[in-house]
Amino acid sequence: MERVEKSMGSVAVALDYDAQLMVRVKEGDGVSFGLLLEKHRSSVIHFLYRMVQNRAVAEELAQEVFLRVYRSRANYEPTARFTTWLFRIATHLALNSLRDGKYERAEARLDAETPESTARQVSDASPSVEQLMVRQARLDEVRQAVAALPEKQRAAVLMHKYEEMEYSQIAKALDCSESAVKSLLFRAYETLRARLAHMA
Amino acid sequence: MICPMENGDHAELLALTAQQLEEPQVVRLQEHLGACSRCREFVARQQAVWQALDAWEAPAITSDFDRRLFRRIEQRPSWRDRYWAFQHWVPIAAAACLIVVAGWVSSRPARVAPLPQTQAAQLQSLQPEQVEHVLDDMQMLSDFTKAARSDAGEL
Numbered sequence: 001m002e003r004v005e006k007s008m009g010s011v012a013v014a015l016d017y018d019a020q021l022m023v024r025v026k027e028g029d030g031v032s033f034g035l036l037l038e039k040h041r042s043s044v045i046h047f048l049y050r051m052v053q054n055r056a057v058a059e060e061l062a063q064e065v066f067l068r069v070y071r072s073r074a075n076y077e078p079t080a081r082f083t084t085w086l087f088r089i090a091t092h093l094a095l096n097s098l099r100d101g102k103y104e105r106a107e108a109r110l111d112a113e114t115p116e117s118t119a120r121q122v123s124d125a126s127p128s129v130e131q132l133m134v135r136q137a138r139l140d141e142v143r144q145a146v147a148a149l150p151e152k153q154r155a156a157v158l159m160h161k162y163e164e165m166e167y168s169q170i171a172k173a174l175d176c177s178e179s180a181v182k183s184l185l186f187r188a189y190e191t192l193r194a195r196l197a198h199m200a
Numbered sequence: 201m202i203c204p205m206e207n208g209d210h211a212e213l214l215a216l217t218a219q220q221l222e223e224p225q226v227v228r229l230q231e232h233l234g235a236c237s238r239c240r241e242f243v244a245r246q247q248a249v250w251q252a253l254d255a256w257e258a259p260a261i262t263s264d265f266d267r268r269l270f271r272r273i274e275q276r277p278s279w280r281d282r283y284w285a286f287q288h289w290v291p292i293a294a295a296a297c298l299i300v301v302a303g304w305v306s307s308r309p310a311r312v313a314p315l316p317q318t319q320a321a322q323l324q325s326l327q328p329e330q331v332e333h334v335l336d337d338m339q340m341l342s343d344f345t346k347a348a349r350s351d352a353g354e355l
Contacts, residue, residue: 037266045265046258055259063269070273135255142256160218161253167211182211189214189249196252197245 018082026073033073037066040083043163044090050158051094053147061097065090080172087163087173091155098151138199145195153188156181201228205238213239217246 018039024032044065049058068089076085127135146154152174159165159173167185171178204212215221216229233240 037269041265042258042261045261049258050256059262059265063265063272066269067272138252139255142252146253146256157253161250164218164220185214186210189246192249192253193245197248199248199252 019078022069022073022076022082023078025070026076033070036069036082040086041066044086047087047158047163048090048094050146050162051091051154052097053143057097061090061093064093081169083163083165084169084172087159087165087169088175091159091173094155095151141199142196145192148195149188149191152176153184153191156184157188157192160185201232203232203236203239204229205236205242210242213242214246217243217250 018036021032021036025036041062045058045062048061048065049055052058052061065086069086146157149157155174156170159170165173167178167181171181174181174184176184204210212221212225212229216226221229229239233243
């Protein structure tokens with residue numbers, strides 16, 4: 001399947017830019033590290049948040065991701081896209097965190113985070129209490145459906161849906177083949193379709 | 201076109217929902233969807249999932265995220281980092297020690313094997329009379345050898 005490359009030129013420029021920044025970081029340029037952090041901070045934290053479903057854990061893991069990027073700068077070689085490398089580290093840490101048992105704590109905090117989400121939505125559009133409750137119930141349903149996916153399927157869906165990463169990038173981040181990624185995504189979306197299709 | 205559902209190529213339909221296809225592909229697939237209810241249903245359900253996922257916003261990032269990160273960067277590596285760094289060198293150090301020990305062992309001079317316990321006991325239990333007896337025997341043998349040589353010279 002052919003995928004849209006947005007614009008081959010702009011992708012290539014973006015790739016070169018990130019890689020160049022990282023090469024400068026390798027040479028000791030702290031400002032370039034700041035630029036990389038500014039550019040990718042949100043996407044990394046949001047990805048990790050959706051993986052572990054806990055803001056504090058997600059931020060802690062994101063700190064570790066950028067810390068590893070910085071500390072391994074001496075060994076960096078621009079052989080792949082910077083984002084692929086970045087999300088490979090993030091995925092690795094997220095999967096380890098889930099396997100270490102932080103997942104249970106994250107699930108326990110799902111309810112605890114509900115008021116915060118509600119508060120954000122109130123300021124957005126001033127919906128009625130009933131609308132808020134319906135929206136919250138749907139959001140919880142989405143979160144639980146994603147959380148119920150096997151870890152690798154979850155990571156693949158999040159990278160595909162929210163980070164708009166290509167199959168080849170997801171494959172490198174998950175250390176598997178492209179066909180395996182297609183299979184992971186098909187099974188994940190099949191599960192989500194069964195659980196969420198009624199929301200249409 | 202070949203039906204993606206029949207062909208088992210759901211990736212193209214997923215890409216259509218994700219708006220990741222180029223215009224000619226979109227037009228071609230839209231034409232197919234007009235005639236294929238299976239693909240149409242698949243895309244509709246996938247779009248519902250897509251919209252549901254769109255509603256899931258991540259929370260705002262705490263304002264001191266960067267400050268905390270740079271503070272950690274400026275700090276010395278943690279004990280965990282040092283432990284991992286140490287672990288990295290352990291096999292190399294162990295291999296080096298092994299080589300040194302092997303070299304030392306192979307360069308040592310061979311030691312003289314000690315006498316068996318029975319021989320040592322025998323030496324310790326020799327009495328002066330026995331030593332004199334042995335010396336007498338040796339003297340007698342020496343005299344016998346001299347006598348034999350002189351006999352041979354006369355012949």
